[in-house]
Amino acid sequence: MAPALTPEIAARFAAIALGHVTQEYPNKPGHVLAGPEDARTPAALHPVFHGSYDWHSCVHAHWLLARVLRLFPEGVQAGAIRAHFDAQLTFEKVAGECAYFGQPTARGFERPYGWAWLLKLADELAHLDEPRWAEALAPLAGIVVQRIRDFLPLAAYPVRVGTHFNTAFALRLAADYAEGAGDAALRALLLQKAERWYGADEACPAWGEPGGDDFLSSALIEAECMRRLLPPERFGPWFDRFLPDLASGRPATLFRPAEVMDRSDGKIAHLDGLNLSRAWCFRALAAALPPEDPRRPLLIAAAEVHLAAGLPHVAGDYMGEHWLATFALLALEA
Structure with a gap:
């Protein structure tokens, strides 16, 4: 029986x-110091998202909590999630996050991975x-939307790596x-960029997969991006061209768990995350x-094999535990 998301x-x-969302250390800040006054603790820099080892992992851990609360509003952890959101997702603390984004040195902070997860959280x-929590986060979401609007016209080329920089x-x-959000202009911009970056791609070899830290x-996230943005009648022909030998199990590297x-x-x-994101x-x-x-x-069948490889390792070591459950949730819900 295929694994599925259960209340348990x-x-x-x-x-x-x-x-881990409020566990400040260990911490890997993506922080630029313009002077000695910028040498501050993670919580001082980021009043909301200072846990979970790094900013983006803390953001998508909050998405996980919001998603679980939405799916299971009377679940075992629902009360704890609400209490955490009431403590962290306040106008005052979000203003501190906005102030960080307003610094000249933060122009490229968390681009594009953290930006994308912040918007995913706002949507959830x-x-x-x-x-009240969405209203509190709205100013930061507005900043990120504007960053995307400013950045995409300047980005001549896609980034195809298997890590945070993947466009x-x-x-x-x-x-x-x-x-x-009903933001038709933003969606049109995303579609326009996807078509420009990926629309002519065909016969993807996936020869570089997996890399040692993917x-x-x-290959698969590009296909999933186009599935999400293209109308179905256009996605089908594009997908046929992009992975023309898929019915024969090729490229074979996509079907072998890392x-x-x-x-x-x-x-x-x-690489545990790769197995889970592939399953998604x-x-x-x-x-x-x-x-x-x-x-x-x-x-x-490939999804089930990859889930079997990734799900047992969601917890155990903090290097994976601070983020893997997010991708497990994506895979189980897909």
Whole structure:
């Protein structure tokens, strides 16, 4: 039976996230010091998102909590999630995050991965029955939207790596925000950029996968980005061209789960995330295909193999534990 998200699994993931979203250390700041006065603690720099080892992981851990609360509003962890949001997602603390983004040295801070997750969080909060948290985060979301509007016209080329700089992943998450917010102009910009960057791609070899610190499949996340942004009648032909041998199980490298040799190494531990993010993409892409399409069962089976490789390692070592549950949740829900 295919793994699925249950209240018990969701509660476990939420407990993991609640255990680290306010854990300030260890911490890896993506911080530029313009002078000695900028040597400040993570909590002083980021009143909301100073836990979970780094800023972006803290943001998407909050998304996980919001998603679990939305799906299971009476769940085991619901009260703890609400209490945490009431403590952290306040206008005063978000103003501190906005002030950080206003510094000249922060122009490229968390671009594009953290930007995308911040918008994904904003979208999730907007769907909760309690609007105060979304209202508090709205000023920071507005700043990030403007950053994207300013940046995309300047970005002549996509970034295809399997790590935080991947542009297809950022477009994919930002599309959820644009749709949820009814921001047609932002969605049009995302689609325009996706078509320019990826529209002519074909016969993807996936020869560089996996890299030693990948947590995204550059091939599959590009396909998932285009699935999310293109109309179905246009995605189908594009997907056929992009991975023309998929029905034969090629490129074979996409179907073999990554092997993780040292989960205490933060970079190597990324590969557990690769297995989970591949499962997410495989499931989402399979769902977009007609039931009779021979690629559909192949993608579903690949998702299950990758989930089996990744799910047992969501917790255990902090190098993975501070972020992997987010990608497990994406995969189980896809």
